[in-house]
Amino acid sequence: MKELITPIYVYCTDFCITSANLMNITYEDFCALVFCVLWPLITLGLSLTLIIQLRQRFKNK
Amino acid sequence: MSIKRLLFYLLLLTSPFLLMVVVNETTKPKYQVHDIFEKGDVEWARNPEYSLPDKCTWHCHTPGCSHHNNNVISRWPVDTLRRMIIDSLGVSNGDTYQTNNVLFLVILWPVLMFGLVVANVELFIRNRKKNA
Numbered sequence: 094m095k096e097l098i099t100p101i102y103v104y105c106t107d108f109c110i111t112s113a114n115l116m117n118i119t120y121e122d123f124c125a126l127v128f129c130v131l132w133p134l135i136t137l138g139l140s141l142t143l144i145i146q147l148r149q150r151f152k153n154k
Numbered sequence: 155m156s157i158k159r160l161l162f163y164l165l166l167l168t169s170p171f172l173l174m175v176v177v178n179e180t181t182k183p184k185y186q187v188h189d190i191f192e193k194g195d196v197e198w199a200r201n202p203e204y205s206l207p208d209k210c211t212w213h214c215h216t217p218g219c220s221h222h223n224n225n226v227i228s229r230w231p232v233d234t235l236r237r238m239i240i241d242s243l244g245v246s247n248g249d250t251y252q253t254n255n256v257l258f259l260v261i262l263w264p265v266l267m268f269g270l271v272v273a274n275v276e277l278f279i280r281n282r283k284k285n286a
Binding site: 094095098099100101102103104105106107108110111112113114115118119120121122124125126128129130132135136139140142143146147149150153 | 174177178180181183187195197198199200201209210211212214215219221222224225226227228232233235236239249252253255256259260263266267270271273274277278280281284285
């Protein structure tokens with residue numbers, strides 16, 4: 094399992110480091126932007142719109 | 155479900171991974187990293203292990219970012235949240251941390267977001283049809 098996980102982990106971390114350098118921000122900033130700001134906001138936004146849509150659907154029944 | 159919509163979902167699911175491949179494949183893996191592995195294993199990477207003054211490297215990943223004074227986003231409370239996520243993934247054990255990282259941040263969380271997008275789009279279409 095480790096033989097499979099480690100190359101994926103290195104590949105993904107390399108992507109984060111390279112992207113941070115391309116965006117001219119630090120690696121920590123890139124990780125914070127993706128995992129602490131963007132993804133939680135997207136997940137929260139999508140969950141809220143789903144709840145609103147479900148409420149509308151059941152209200153109209 | 156139409157082929158067009160299926161292709162849209164497929165593109166949505168694969169585009170982040172395609173972006174990662176595009177960004178990574180512009181450079182060849184030419185550096186060896188070993189500091190992140192406990193049993194002395196060596197892996198080929200695209201960024202060097204040593205610290206550089208003007209850009210981030212694997213040095214920023216393993217012992218901590220030497221450019222953290224330039225952080226704009228990763229400041230309190232976002233930095234606290236980032237550290238909490240790292241700690242919750244079991245950073246003290248290298249192998250567990252890597253596995254948890256790949257499992258949660260590469261597979262589960264993106265799949266959750268994809269599922270939410272699909273559910274939203276499908277429900278929106280059904281509601282629109284119902285109201286028409």
